[in-house]
Amino acid sequence: MDVITNDRNNDHQVFIRRNAKYLRRCLQVLPSSHSSLDISRLTIAFFAISGLDLLNSLDVIEDDRQSIIDWIYSLQILTTNSKHIGTGRHGFRGSPTNGRDHPYDCGNVAMTYCALSSLVILGDDLKRVDKEAIINGLKDHRLSDGSFVPVVFEKENDMRFVYCCATISYILNDWSAIDRQKTVSFIMNSFTYDCGFGQCPGLESHGGSTYCALASLSLMDELSQLSAKQLSSLTRWCLFRQANGFQGRPNKDPDTCYSFWVGAALKLIDAYHLINIKQNENFILDTQDLVTGGLAKYPDNTPDPMHTYLGLSGMALNPTNNYLLSVYAALNISDRAVQHLNKLHSDWKNS
Template sequence: MESEPFEREKHVTFLEMMYRLLPHQYQTQEINRLTLAYFVVSGLDLLRALHRIDKDAVADWVLSLQARPSDSDQVNNGQFYGFYGSRSSQFSPQDDNNGASSSGISNLASTYCALAILKIIGYDLSSIDSELLLKSMRNLQQPDGSFMPIHTGAETDLRFVYCAAAICHMLGNWSGMDKERAKEYIINCQSYDGGFGLTPGAESHGGAIYCGITSLRLMGFLEEDVLSKNVSSSIVNVPLLLVWCLQRQAGDGGFQGRPNKPSDTCYAFWIASVLKILGGHKLIDQNALRGFLITCQSQYGGFSKFPGDLPDLYHSYYGFTAFSLLEEPGLNPLCVELGMTDLAAIGI
């Protein structure tokens, strides 16, 4: 029996709806509005429908969320001058001693999403004050090589190492981080089973593996298609990692994020991307994976986390990326390291 089709036009309509007005269920995600916008813009680019949005309006909105010091004396005050996650994030609910509102806090994840959006729509990133952004980003790197997402302190793990590496790569300037220290932190996150945890000693997780491997690739410490070369010279244990990733494809064809967990749409991107970097993506049962993803495709457009659930923007985007990796007709090729199309990644 012929499998169901990938409903490209319905997916475009789904993203267009999200572009115009987010449903009320996303109110709790207001502080992550830039991230949601990244899913929409990059998703439309993957679906070859980027012309459906007003690129100038998008650029103006993203640039309005950039953090800037109020005067030159504050440049070296330890604050991170990246991008705020949303309009409300630009303002702090707490007042200072004079009753005036203090500035909000920009963060690494929103900064990655902001630069990715601008790159996707063709904005010239050289117009951004990258020196200020990168100089202040170094304040977030810790002695062990990890990164905090905000300058006031928070958890440190591989997610924010990836954001820092992607930011430096997109800006073409690595002054924002100590690559050697970051490399050592990533290596220390590889576990005995071959996978990577978000922190050293943590349980191996598909998302953590993506962050670690793509960071090493962006920083130039890991060759592409390493399986076709001398894996013994790699800085990570490639054979164990390959086995861990391949074992995550479950009996229903989908990928699970950890052992003994149900298959989830998003891991078709997180884990398949790692396999592509390693050169092991041809070992995936692609027909089975496509079959699982189709069961998560909504009749109204978009993808859900599990079969039968309602679609959401996060899993929809990673459903689109997964189909791009499966070379679905009508989709643009994906640059897995940056999470955008190849054309956007190289600036065409």
């Protein structure tokens, strides 16, 4: 059901209020069905905070802004707050679940990305971020092929963590942890036979990894690594992912989150205008819960924080939308937040 009908301004306001209420609730309490997400509580906070920003509704948490900022900082791993601190363990943990002094208490690059992005959105000055420790820690997450692992004691490496490390480096304005030549090589070697990007070299193309690859190249100012032929075939692969919404892989059902992953990938290569914007927006709106708010993975499914946020982000890519803040595709935060980050970078340079 497309709820945006005749009185569009009024319907937009209803949409904003309903989903702002849902995202605010996600910051306060989640149902027991989401208990498995407790270890990565920081990601839920990021989805809610950034979603409220895109809805231009950060005012609904204004009274809690400082306490949220302080809570995020409480999740930072500092040399002085864990007896198990060691090489590569700095950064932000996902939640206080393990607790300090737990042998596996350590920073995670995905959680660090969420923490830094959330702090920027909330207008923090990042002065309490241990930048040097985080960047030095990233060096210990780096593998010989230029890819990264999420935590130092795991061996899993793929494009998601390359992206997280690229965003951390960009936000902190320090690229010393990334071996640019090797990382670019890892990304380009993941360009597949069917002309998308896989999670690693030799794996199938996927909408999420395609976004992560292109966003990482964009943040490193390396999109020129793609030839005209590769860009053309990549554009075709992404456009073929649209049915009404977008699918992540061929022969899969459309899924709300890929409206951002694939849509943003097209945005980064200047091809977003080729999609059917209205059809995509109608699919996203069909997934919303008209009572509780929130967006789901598919129509008639239960909403969740991730799909709510990525659905909003997918809609915010539309340059003609006038009720959501525009999203900066490479960082997946609002252009307004990026303006604040640019000011921080300028202040750091002049200090």
